[in-house]
Amino acid sequence: MRVTVIDIAKKAGVSQSTVSKVLNNYPAISEKTRDKVLKAIKELEFYPDLIARSLVSKKSKTIGLIVGDISNPFFSEVSKVVITNAREQEIDVIISDTDYRLENLEWAIRNMIGRRVDGILVASVDRHDTITTDLEKKGFPIVLFNRHTDDKGTPYVVIDNERGSWLAIDHLVKLGHSRIAYISGSLNFSTFHQRYEGYKKALTDHDLIIDPGLVYSGNTDSLEIEKFLRKILFNKNPPTSLYAATDQLAMIVIDLLTKIGFDVPADFSIVGFDNIDIASNPHINLTTISQNKQKMAELALKKLLNIINEDNDDLPYQIILEPELILRSTTRSIRENN
The missing domain is CATH 1.10.260.40 (lambda repressor-like DNA-binding domains)
Structure with a gap:
């Protein structure tokens, strides 16, 4: 008993x-x-009996964490940061995976509130979502990180995605590349939308043409990406480099290019975004944009706990972190290829 x-x-x-x-x-x-x-x-x-104690204290010492896809290395790595830091403060974390679907986000939020979580961190949200904003308006502690909604009515911690893209394109241009393709997921997410805007701005700033034919966004299935690559690589004016909006996409591209018969970086330079742990593996060694995922997750958790505990918050309502270009071996000067 x-x-x-x-x-x-x-x-x-x-x-x-x-x-x-x-x-x-x-x-x-x-x-x-x-x-x-x-x-x-x-x-x-x-x-x-933690449930009984929570009824008395009005605090469950539990928070929710909602991610887009836990199999995505970026989301698994930031989840680990949140869990580790929360555990140090004797706070439990319930994780839910939405698979980027709105109905799953709604279910996750309802389920977590039903379990009496003290607050929720959301790492993946659609630009046009109103669920999280409505929840914040009702006074429920919620903080977004990695992505935010267009109305920006909720506390969030993100990277300057537009600036990150600018750094990636600037690096490729300095290596002599002028035909630079772009691959991302759906532009309905703020990360991909802002990275695309940064891609266009960088091309414009360097007096380069924005060619819609070199842009792919949407379904990130490898078969669809392969169709796109074959289309652009074998036309009269192919790109010499590609900027992928995530490291995961960049690695898919590298695998596909190898399958098609190209070498990276001898034939094709690649830049990713996120700086996930495997990107530094010597067999990949991906040039990428770091969004300092550990600091992002730590700040998001700190912000949420400050709201929950009604502490004097020394953090801004919304935080934008600076990106950093991480140079590795998947990019190369065009002059080296000649």
Whole structure:
């Protein structure tokens, strides 16, 4: 049978209220009494009823984390950062994967609120979503990170995606590339939309033509991307480089180019975005844009906990981090190819 506070009190020879005070870290308990209670807890293998405690304290010490696709290395890596940092503060994390579908986001939010989470972090949201904004307006603690909505009515922590794209294109242009293709997921997400805007701005700033034929956005299935690559690589004026809006897409492109018969970077330079852990693997060594995912996740968690605890918040309502170009070996000067 489940061990109760009554059992602990009998074992330690103290009152139930004393046990409750020890469990809730009340300061006005002698060390001797505290030690007796803790010893009884250990011997009886007592596990506190967190649900019951949350009903009293109005806090569950649990938060929700909603990501787009947990199999995507970026989302798994930021999830690990959130979980590790939350655990250090004795906070549990419930994770849900939306598979980038609105109905799954709605279900995840309903489910988490039903489980009495204290607040929710959302790492993937559609630009036109109103669910998270409505929740924030109702006073429920919610913070977006990685992506945000167009109305920007919710606290968020993101990278300057437009600037990141500009750095990627600027790097390729300095290497002599003027025909630069762009591949991304749906522009309904702020990350891809802003990275596309940065791509166009960088081309314009360098007096280069924006060729719609070199742009792909939408379904990130490898078969669709392969169709696009074969279309642009074998026309009269093919690109010499490609900027992928995520590292995951960049690695798909590298695999496909190898399959088609090209070499990276000898035939084709590639730049990604995210700087996921595997990007630095010596067999990949991907040139990419870092969005400092660890700092982003840490700040998002800190922001959410400040809102939950109603602490004096020294963080801006919305935070935009600076990107960084990480140079590795998937880009090469055109002059080296000649």
